Amino acid sequence: MKKKKKSKSKNKHIRAKLIANPGAGNEVDAPSLLEQAVRCLTNHGIKVDVAYASPKKECRILAKKAVEKGYKIVIAMGGDGTIGEVIRGIAGSDVTLGVIVGGTMNDIAASLGIPEDVEAACALIAKGDMRELDLWQIKTRKHKKFYFFMVTVIGLTAALYPDVKKIPKGKLKEKFSSMKDAIVTLVEHEAKPEVLLTLDDESKIKVDTMVVTIANTPLIASKNLVAPDASMQDGLFDISVFPDYNKAEVLSYFQRTAEENLIPDGKLQRFRAHKVKVKSKPKLEISADGISLGTGTCTIKMHRRALRVFVPPIGLGAEKSQEDEEEELSAPLSPFIKQNKESST
Structure with missing residues (x-):
């Protein structure tokens, strides 16, 4: 008799707040993509509470409320504008951000290597691998x-x-x-x-x-x-x-x-x-x-x-690996145009 394969999800049975911007990306496809995301997260064992943010600026308020209510995972579904507002809402907390791409501008996801496919993004969140990023x-x-x-x-x-x-x-x-x-x-x-x-x-x-x-x-x-x-x-x-x-x-x-x-x-x-x-x-x-x-x-x-985000390993996105992250690099990468150590008037 074969042993039952254990779930790879680190976030199983955790409740998450999903903040979705219905106006992001293709508004016609948005409802079906949200339904797909909720179903996929649920299948991974993550209990999802959905909040709609329209207009986009409501994302920050909803994210702050999620922090106050004790959610440990807040998921932003939308483009860069939506994700940015959620980030401002959870800034200073120990909440971990999940990202599901659903917008027209998806530079954050592309920089980090977060897949645009909804099911792949949900699997990444469920896997639970995260990095602490600069804010x-x-x-x-x-x-x-x-x-x-x-x-x-x-x-x-x-x-x-x-x-x-x-x-x-x-x-x-x-x-x-x-x-x-x-x-x-x-x-x-x-x-x-x-x-x-x-x-x-x-x-x-x-x-x-x-x-x-x-x-x-x-x-x-x-x-x-x-x-x-x-x-x-x-x-x-x-x-x-x-x-x-x-x-x-x-x-x-x-x-x-x-x-x-x-x-x-x-x-x-x-x-x-x-x-x-x-x-x-x-x-x-x-x-x-x-x-x-x-x-x-x-x-x-x-x-x-100061920002915790569920992401894949470095190299899958546009970000390059840094061999020595503690190196002091306040000097320019190319020659100074004009440098003055004295106070400028």
Whole structure:
């Protein structure tokens, strides 16, 4: 007589909160995908309580309530926006995040190697293998404490994003209006703003650039590989600046990287740090994970391995393995544009 095979699920008989955004991705397929997810998790022995988040901003509130009610697993089903809001809701807790892809923008899942197939994602959650990942906190004049997981963008692309993101889903009239607004923003944006970066309270770099990206994940904005060496648990973020780029070159670079992955460019400057402060003149727009945070100065610091997530081994996603995660790398990966150890006036 054959012995009964034991379940491989570490999370069997655990109750989980599943927060689903019915407006994410293909709204026609969303109900059937949610039903499939619940059935699959149940088959793995995970008891699921479902909450609908519409609009998306309700995800944060629902996630906070789940933490308060004692759930140890909170599952986000949607795209990057949905997942980001759930992350902000569970930040600071010992809850573990599960991810089921269901959106149009799935860079978090692609960076981590979380499968887009619903059943495979549910099996990953049930298996129970998790990593403790870095979570970042940005402070601006309007937002004193805002958590983000993917990227902060400062400058031209941050200014364009609110208009550009409306184009795909809007009605024809709304699309034209959004395109018009984006064109006006592009034309009126300062061509040579001055940016001062302070890395780890020490190194100061002053540069004329229209864009600064500060990334934790390798992929942003529809699988655009902006930080190929990024690790999500090394305590460092990858900073890119674009000196001597005009507006057309900035837009062209991001368009090409979205289509062709990483494009070598000798003008691009890259740095790594544990903490960064950014000042701009004139004051540039700031956005974190696609959410506008105002203009001007921002300070970003790290919460080391503060986010628990069910993920596969490193190597299945865009993230590269880091051989020495404790290495101090506040110096740039490429030569400084201009470095001044003295206080900037």
